[in-house]
Amino acid sequence: MHPADKAFDYGRAYRERALKSVAFGVSSTPRGRQLPAPIVAKRAEEAHIYDETGAGFVDYALGYGPLILGHSPACVVDAIQNAVQLGLRTASVHTGEAELGELIADTLPCAEQSAFVSSGSEAAHLALRTARAVTGKLPVIKFRCNYHGWFDNIHFANDAQNDGPATIGQNPDAASHMTILDWGDTAGFEAAISSDYAAVILEPIAVNGGCLYPPAGFLEAIRRKTQELGVVLIFDEVITGYRLSVGGAQQVLKVCPDIAVIGKAMGSGMPIGAIAGTKEAMEPIASGRMLHRGTFNGNPISLAASIACINHLRSHAPTIYNDIDAMAADLEDHANACANASGVTASVTRVGSALQIFLGLPKITNLSDTAHIDKQLTARFAAEMLKRNVQIIARGLMYLSSAHTQQDIDLTKDAMTEAFAVLGQ
Template sequence: MQTTQRDMPAFSNSRQYRDFAVRHLANGVSSTPRTAQLPVPVAMDHARGVVLTDVDGNDYIDYTMGYGPLILGHNPPEVVAALKAEIDKGFRTASVHPGEGRLAELIAETVPCGEISSFVSTGTEAVQLALRIARAATGRTRIIKFRANYHGWFDSVHIANAPGNDGPSSGGQDPKAVENITVVDWGDAAAFAAAISSDYAAVILEAAAINAGCFAPPEGFLESVRDLTSRHGVVLIFDEVITGYRLALGGAQEMFGVVPDLTVLGKAIGAGMPVSAVTGNRAVMEALVNGSVMHRGTFNGNPLSVSAAIACVESLQRGAAEIYPRMNAHAAAIQAHINAEAAALDLDVCANQVGSAIQIFTGVRQMARIGDLAGADRGKIVKLTEKLLLNGLMPLPRGLMYLSAAHTDADIEKTMHALSKGLHAYAAV
């Protein structure tokens, strides 16, 4: 890390920026979790590959990767070239254009359930569209969601995100908006079997619970959810906003071999541009195709985002055999290193990993089940990620780390040293 001629990195320009921004920008950020970063929400100036450089000139090996989307790094040449070519053709916002059909074709080639697709800009919107399609397809209203699974910030699903709180996750939410949602423990096949019935329109879940803390599905859980939803005529929705194009080319459904009816895609599909999708089998998507579901949005399928997504998915498709094993191996090595160092230092720290995502926990030495989350210390993790940041690594403040195809073996080696130094510094607090 560049330290501007001091032992510790300087953050004076980030602090100065924060003081300026809060005058007219709420909290000085555009998404609440970004305020959590210590020692200060770091303002970024530019990025190359996997290296972020802040406004004070400090470099970090990035493990936020845009909170997930930057699966190919910050400026993959094929995506940058596609964007430049598209800009030259004029914006054509809200027009019908050939890219949309091509992207839908690529999804059909890569995502197991992805026969028919429809595009929006964000994962939050795509979840709403998927729920609407499921309700229209079944003529039912009720939905099952799982504790500590996140499906965006809209009132209809923004509940039961944190352990111990099954209610709304934000002030100002309409309590009535979730009247038709039943909350069940993720990974608990018996609890799910007791809850499911033919009253439900849909079951929505993160097939691998990344937001909760990078939990792989317990043996048989997804199979049981698939079986029971089919038997009750309930639409099974995998929210693959994080896992799509990240865990494998075909996402969690490819990795775990269970195919849902509908899938929500976001983040990685666009390589950093805002594009999300609902994709699914023809029978369920028919509710959208036949016009019974209204799907609107000025920016849906905008040519710039779609061109980035085409370049990204084509690149992942070409390189899949090499990219996914490498990213997953890098993530597994980082997880093993954190656990080994924590044990050597006798720290209450541990890490989980699924595919190319890692979650660090503080306050616990093991996090085997999602039910153990209440034992983790959510205050200390921000302190630990501060120590990592001070040693040149940039994880999410809450301890989540994303790999990308752009991280090299040399980056991982540097990361191991920085992790060791950061954990030693944390141990000394």
């Protein structure tokens, strides 16, 4: 592989240029903060991205998670190309909608009906609105450090030290009907829940907070109480849906929500999101009582990609999941060994094919521990990996895809050994 130095020079120069005409020089703030400099991607293939200078990187950011089949998998690209030939968009219904709805109903345990949007944030927004419509109530329970997208009424309490809005510019009143609780705290949840609530929304497995499985009995208690009280249970499976298994976290953990929020892996890199739920929970949309709007909802190109991706995952499960989870487990073991050998304090956690490496913290057992991560050191680790032609997400998160090979894993292990050694000096 080309050494990355030239790529960083190019990245710095490009950033100077982009900052003049593009706000913050990027289309999503974290991308502008890549260290030592942003990679300017030109093309991507399998598990690799190549920048404008020709430097190649093994990619574990995978478009922030969606690319479970790697970059541009043939089955998805073919489906997109066929769909493009038929026209980019009409104002009419099309058979792709029912086809994807049927596929989701066949694969996701909670799904009888779906409604499509273009991103995970929109889907979380739609799930909350649907829950409020079906119950006629406003209050919602959300958990600290769970992320459900960037919209005003849910972009709160995204980290352990701040229960407030995640950014300036948000309307703080948008959270006035929101109760924030600690994820995993069953007793705290049982003390707070009542029939006054419209919904409880959570990541059933907290990938965003630190790749943590829920403590025993937590999801079951939430399911039992919400059912008893007529509160809508929403699982945000934007990451776990189609990544952890074809049936998501709900299938693996055997707890079924009323509504699931899905996105990312279902589209294999194309913009898409959806909610999928029981007929009862979806009634406000299904009956037409509640408006579900959006020019790009159900766009045929994204739906074609999603149908191809889910069909591929379904016909290759469980092999595909066993393989990507095994590669992630191999990297998990190696990261732990490197941390021990280098003397760098690290917490390594894994949920299937998602791997989280936090530095400065010996062990993360619940999401409040994330207050003690050394974020700068973790970002430096990501930068040291990038210098060695391996791209991970700056907060220490890595995703595997079916396109990663043993050669990629070997190169990544070497990069990890060196990166930990540098940080341990």
